[in-house]
Amino acid sequence: MVVRQRALIEKHARAAYLGDLDVTWVRYPSGEAMNNALRFGLLDFASGGVPPLLKIWDETRGDFGVRGVAPLAAVPMYLNVNKPQLKSLKDLGEKGVIAVPSKEISSQAITLQMAAARIYGRRAYDHLDGLMVTMSHPDAMRALLAGSVTGHFGSPPYQYEELEAPQIHTLLNPTRSWAGRRP
Numbered sequence: 001m002v003v004r005q006r007a008l009i010e011k012h013a014r015a016a017y018l019g020d021l022d023v024t025w026v027r028y029p030s031g032e033a034m035n036n037a038l039r040f041g042l043l044d045f046a047s048g049g050v051p052p053l054l055k056i057w058d059e060t061r062g063d064f065g066v067r068g069v070a071p072l073a074a075v076p077m078y079l080n081v082n083k084p085q086l087k088s089l090k091d092l093g094e095k096g097v098i099a100v101p102s103k104e105i106s107s108q109a110i111t112l113q114m115a116a117a118r119i120y121g122r123r124a125y126d127h128l129d130g131l132m133v134t135m136s137h138p139d140a141m142r143a144l145l146a147g148s149v150t151g152h153f154g155s156p157p158y159q160y161e162e163l164e165a166p167q168i169h170t171l172l173n174p175t176r177s178w179a180g181r182r183p
Helices: 008-015 031-039 050-060 107-120 137-146 158-163
Strands: 079-081 098-100 132-134 151-153 169-172
Touching (some): 050 107, 079 158, 098 107, 098 137, 107 151, 137 151, 151 158, 158 169
Parallel strands (some): 098 132
Antiparallel strands (some): 079 151, 079 169
């Protein structure tokens, strides 16, 4: 945000005698989408989470040369659910649906795998993978509130807005507990 507000890309381009650049700012729904845009040359820079950065760095070492600086921020992530009978991750069973920004590389998906490993054992880290669906945070919030998904493993501000609805509660807050207890 500071780079954009202060036009630092344009400023440093002029200082390097690159002329006046026409900088366009675009929002992408996930780190995976940004990685794809980088691969196809649609972006020069991307700002996202650490897992997508590590994935594209690993996949492009030696030929594409993606480099990055991390972390951008440390924010709490809540797994909010819309069913009062859910008290722990074990209660999700096989019928729950959890919206995450990316099933493959989001912090939320990795954190859910870490929680599953703590509950079901290291080798069962992927026990909850079948419950995950990929959705942008705004779409996931709408789906959670409408009852189309059971849970949304989100980030601010969406997780806080969800908690304003009386039927929503937090099932997992990794910064407070890994046991699946409510915060």
